[in-house]
Amino acid sequence: MNCEHCGTMLAEGSTVCSVCGTAVTAEQIEAVRNPVKENVGLGILGALIGALIGGASIVGLNLIGYVASISGVLMGFATLKGYELLGKKLSKKGIVISVLLMIVVTFAANMVCIGIEVYNEFKVYGATLADSFAILPELFMNDGIDFGAFFTNLGMLYAFVALGAFFIIRDAFKKV
Numbered sequence: 001m002n003c004e005h006c007g008t009m010l011a012e013g014s015t016v017c018s019v020c021g022t023a024v025t026a027e028q029i030e031a032v033r034n035p036v037k038e039n040v041g042l043g044i045l046g047a048l049i050g051a052l053i054g055g056a057s058i059v060g061l062n063l064i065g066y067v068a069s070i071s072g073v074l075m076g077f078a079t080l081k082g083y084e085l086l087g088k089k090l091s092k093k094g095i096v097i098s099v100l101l102m103i104v105v106t107f108a109a110n111m112v113c114i115g116i117e118v119y120n121e122f123k124v125y126g127a128t129l130a131d132s133f134a135i136l137p138e139l140f141m142n143d144g145i146d147f148g149a150f151f152t153n154l155g156m157l158y159a160f161v162a163l164g165a166f167f168i169i170r171d172a173f174k175k176v
Ligand SMILES: [Zn+2]
Pocket: 003, 004, 005, 006, 007, 008, 017, 018, 019, 020, 021, 022
């Protein structure tokens, strides 16, 4: 375990921190005696719910014209918190699973946003939302997409996702 005040690694059985002198709390001693067991299955479910909430907010905020910043941060935060809440503990394994999930769902949400943009452009010609999504692969393969703008938007989105995830991951590593 680590000191709650300065983060120094404490020797087993110590009652005060050797560096700053902060007393080890009863909660910390209890945590060492009865470590919380991680439930990976429920953790994945929690991360998935969190990622879907993040993805829905990316699409929703995009629809009303907001840039992806807030929803990107929410995606990073909610996916990891979802894992921690249902899995009871955020291990390195949980972090890896959550990060993979947020990468995939963020990409998918961004594609939904592009599909909706395509629809808005082509609906005057009678295209449906389904048509607009169906035509996406073709647009990507035949340079019908502005790749500069695509990668800039996606990169920005991922940067905000990373920002939202950063603080949770840092806290998780402090606790271990
Ligand atoms: Zn200390």
